[in-house]
Amino acid sequence: MFTGVRPDDDEHGRTPSCPWRKRVGEAELARLRAQLRNTFAESGLTKKQLCARTGLSRTTIHEALSPRSRRCPSLTTVAALAKAMGVPRDQRRQMLDDLQPEPPTTFEASCREAAEEPRTRDFFQDLIEKHTSLFAGRQDESARIMEFVRDRASGYVFVEALSGYGKTSLLADLVRQNPDFRYHFISQAYRRSGGGFDPTSPEDVLDCLCEQLDPSHLRGGNLKNLEPQFRGLMARPPKKPTVVVLDAVDELNPPDQLRTLLPRQLPPGLVLVFSGRSQGDRSCLSDIALHPADLGLHLRLDGLGESALVELLRMAGDAAPPLAEDGDFVGEMLRISAGDPFYLRFLVEDAASGLLRRDNIERTPTGLDAYLDQQLKxxxxxxxxxxxxxxxxxxxxxxxxxxxxxxxxxxxxxxxxxxxxxxxxxxxxxxxxxxxxxxxxxxxxxxxxxxxxxxxxxxxxxxxxxx
Missing domain, CATH: 1.10.10 (Arc Repressor Mutant, subunit A)
Structure with a gap:
C-alpha cells in the first residue's frame, strides 16, 4: 500500500533531487559528465537540437554536461540525453548500471523504466486526465475493442461519432487502462502557440508514433524521412503484439497526410484504433485512403442513456449522487440533453455544484445552444x-x-x-x-x-x- 513516502524519501518525507547521488562518488559523476560531453561532441548535434529531441530545458542540459555544475542530473535526464545522442539501448542501460553499485531502489527502477518510455507521450497526460475525470457509459464499446485486440490481434478499429460524443474520452480511457498501447491525440485545443510540439502537424504526429514504435528512432526528423519510416512500421509485423491508438484523424493538418502511409491490410500483431467525426454522407476514411471493407471493427457512438447518466451523477460527487436516485430528475435531464454527452457533462457538473436542482430543472433550456444562450445572457x-x-x-x-x-x-x-x-x-x-x-x-x-x-x-x- 502506498503510504505517501517513497523508498528514497528522507525522514521528513522529502524526496532528494538526486536519490542515487549518495551512492556514487564524485569521480563516478565526473566520468559520467565527461562521457556525456564526448558523446555530445561526436553526435554533431547543437544544444538547440538536443532540447528538441529530449524535451529538456537548456538549463537542465547545461547542468548535466558542465564539469563545474554542482547539480546532479536525474536518471531520467541521463537516459533521455543518451538516447537523443544515439547511444544504443544496451549501452544506455550499462551507463545507468555503472551509476548504481548497489541494486536500484523501487523508486530508481521506476525512474529508469520511465526514462526508456518516449517523452512525447508526456504531452498528452493532461488531455487524458481531463477526458477521463468524468467518463461513463462506454463500457460496451471498450469491451468490443479489447475483444477485437485479444481475438483478432490485427486490423483496423474505427470509432466514429458526432462532435462532442466522446470519441476522445473513449480512446483516452483505453490508453489509461492499457499503458502499453502506443498513442497520439490530434487535438486542435492542445496546439502550441509559436514553436514546439504541435499534435496536429504531420511531422509531430509521425515523429511521436515512430518514437513509440521504434526504439532506435531519434526525434526531430523531417517529413521526407518520417513518412517512409512510418510506412515501413505499419507494413512490417511488430516484434510483439502492438496496439496503436490515433485520435481525431480528421483534425490532421492537412487531413489527407496519411493517405499513402497506411496499408489496406495491417500485418499480423498490429492493431490500429483510430477515430474521426461523423460528417453526414462523407466519411474521413477517404482522406486516409481506407474503405469500410478494410475495417475489422466499426463503432458508431450514440447518445448516452439512463444508466450512464446515473453513473455520471454518482461519480461527480458533492450534491450530485442523491439526484442519481431520483428517476424523474434523471429522466428530465435526458429529455433536456437528448442524451448529448457534451451537454450532459455540463448538466452533471451543475448538479454537483448545486446549481441544478429538483426545483429548477424544469427551467433548464432544452439543447446545448439554448443552454449556452442562457449562460451568455x-x-x-x-x-x-x-x-x-x-x-x-x-x-x-x-x-x-x-x-x-x-x-x-x-x-x-x-x-x-x-x-x-x-x-x-x-x-x-x-x-x-x-x-x-x-x-x-x-x-x-x-x-x-x-x-x-x-x-x-x-x-x-x-x-x-x-x-
Missing part, C-alpha cells in the same frame, strides 16, 4: 463583460494564446484581477501548462484555447463576441 451582466468579449474574440482568431499574450493585448486585463476575470469564462476554455520537462513553470506561460470545437462554432455564430 448571465455573463453579459458581468462588470468585466468588455474584457470577456476581447478575450473570446482573440481566441477565436488566434486559436491559442498565453496568459502573457492576453494581458499585453486586452485593455484592462491586469494580473491583479486576471484569475477573477478568467474564472467567469473558464467553462469555455482549456488551460494548459506546457513547461518542458525539467523547466520551471512561470506565471503567464499557461496557454488558453477553447476547450472544444463546439464552443468555437457557437461563438462564431453569435454576434456577442464582436460587440
Amino acid at each position: 448571465q455573463l453579459s451582466h458581468s462588470a468585466r463583460r468588455t474584457e470577456h468579449v476581447q478575450i473570446l474574440s482573440l481566441l477565436l482568431e488566434a486559436g491559442t494564446l498565453t496568459g502573457r499574450d492576453l494581458q499585453a493585448t486586452v485593455k484592462g486585463l491586469e494580473w491583479v484581477h486576471f484569475d477573477v476575470i478568467m474564472r467567469e469564462i473558464h467553462r469555455f476554455l482549456l488551460v494548459h501548462h506546457r513547461a518542458a520537462p525539467g523547466a520551471e513553470r512561470r506565471g503567464g506561460d499557461e496557454e488558453y484555447s477553447f476547450c472544444h470545437d463546439r464552443f468555437r462554432q457557437y461563438f462564431r455564430a453569435r454576434d456577442w463576441v464582436s460587440q
